[in-house]
Amino acid sequence: MRKVVAALLFTFIGFSTQAIVIQQDTKANEHIINKVPSFLIDMPHEGHGALIAPQWIVTAQHVIFYDYQGKTLTIDGKDYTIEKVVKHEGFKTAPKHLTQGDASALMTFMKSTHDIALVKLSSPVQNRKPIDINRSFDEKGKIITAFGRGATGDGKTGAIFETKRTKTLRTMQNKFESAEKQWLSIRFDQGKSALPLEGIDGSGDSGGPLVIEHNGKAKLAGLFSWDYIEGNVESFTAGLFGNSSYQVRISYYADWIDQITNESTK
Template structure:
């Protein structure tokens, strides 16, 4: 089991609904009535996104070991994994980063490329893959983010024990920063928040961040990590004011196309 999995379990993980929500909005408002079929559950936790009839995009830290030969449920059918392609600039943190001051670990997270592609042995039929957003003007756009990981709210933070409930939910936020390989947004308090303002939590990794243009969904980001301060032992994820980081998919278009073409 990867070190980073344990780290996310301890940090970023009461109720029966996923994602971290506003405390003043009924949790059922965040539940997804019909899950988009391009959203894929990874073998143990986290998510992937169908971007091509035979390819799934996810964050690299959801790959805990060699997944070749395992199956993924896409729609109502199981498909076998043929190969896994992790970005060459991805690495796992040294154990020394998993204690004490969080600043070095945060710098490490920001420096790596947390993205991977999974190829299926056969094309998916009957399901429309989501289009990738290829522009560079993500800043200021409202996003809808999906996940079925740990839940909680902005006052209490998230609760790791709820991660096993795996209820597909969604939240909205506004991209405040689109720089380099990352998109960032803040979990605002109700006075400045969207009606479904929220934050991704433990188990939401790889969840799709989507914008809609003329009712067509475009994939802009993948849930990855939360910015933490202070000592690692006292950090609580999912509180109001927390900044979340998502993989900026547009920055990896060339790499994605290169892997697909190969």
């Protein structure tokens, strides 16, 4: 989970997004999990994706750092060849001048892009169970459980970039504060407003799945994407209480996902 000012600018300018950051009054080991969720996939360079079909992974497009076609993706010690990567045509790279000074124009730009991609493997993933995607648009206010191996820290002092190098798998809770067009957002609360495992994504968490319960079943609702910044970009500190981050809204892209994955089976 990556995040240091630049993190939010994700791949646009070569930075990453943050890791799971926790409350300072929560024991750090309460967020660490040893069993990898069946649908969680670690991407080749950094970040994550979610297995949504035996041969298909959905991820944030900014974690596709180079041409992954033909490259190897290792899952549970077994190598799988990446057959192709389908990037959303609406993905845009932020102009460099927006990454300096007041963040308002950059935030407007970030809301206009589409940070999603699909990765097809040459063979089905063994011993893993895909997760169904959420297709309902009633996400606002719902509690999420999320996962990532990014940077960590606490809400009082913020994320510590170097901690992402351990790639420790953590989980967190939060709830969707807003749901608008292609984005969902969460805010890092504290005290009585916080959930027991309250947290926010950090650098290296990009593409990490946010899961909700819908009609008693786990559904993939979002993917970690970018931080919301107020004020000056250069003075932003990731992972502080009160910070918000935006996530790819899977329900918005359900038809696009269906079109791509169904076409490949014809």
